[in-house]
Amino acid sequence: MKVLMVCLGNICRSPMAHGILRDRIDQGDFKGSVDSAGTGDWHIGESPDERAAAVSLKNGVDISDLRARQLQTDDFNTYDWILVMDDKNYADAKKLAPQSPRAKLERLTDYHPDSNINRVPDPYLEGGFEQVFQIVQTAVNRWVERQS
Numbered sequence: 001m002k003v004l005m006v007c008l009g010n011i012c013r014s015p016m017a018h019g020i021l022r023d024r025i026d027q028g029d030f031k032g033s034v035d036s037a038g039t040g041d042w043h044i045g046e047s048p049d050e051r052a053a054a055v056s057l058k059n060g061v062d063i064s065d066l067r068a069r070q071l072q073t074d075d076f077n078t079y080d081w082i083l084v085m086d087d088k089n090y091a092d093a094k095k096l097a098p099q100s101p102r103a104k105l106e107r108l109t110d111y112h113p114d115s116n117i118n119r120v121p122d123p124y125l126e127g128g129f130e131q132v133f134q135i136v137q138t139a140v141n142r143w144v145e146r147q148s
């Protein structure tokens, strides 16, 4: 199973989700691979935001090697799952999707046990990196449990 985590810039939320799932894969909890991408093009080739990287590392997840790339139509034919962080990501991704995609497009927060949480807040614009990490981690872990 191939999973693609998607946010706006691919420097904060989706790299966190990418790193968290990568570690679960490395631990043998999920058979598959993970990558991440952004719907926007501003940060292509860049490392994760240093605040996102610091909070991740504090929580035991090293994302410093990741580099931003932009979501492409072909990703919908390559991946089994495309998991987005908020409604804007969903709408922007949907616009790129081919008619009969292989990938299932879903919001990551659909897997968060707290039904009041229906988006991963954008920490680049809104702050709250630690809280964002916790939301992403809880949802990714629940997603993994749901696959087995």
Ligand code: 4NP
Pocket (backbone or CB within 6 Å): 007, 008, 009, 010, 011, 012, 013, 014, 038, 042, 122, 123, 124, 125
């Ligand atoms: P992300 O955060 O989507 O979680 O990576 C953002 C990063 C950059 C921008 C917006 C959100 N930006 O406008 O450059």
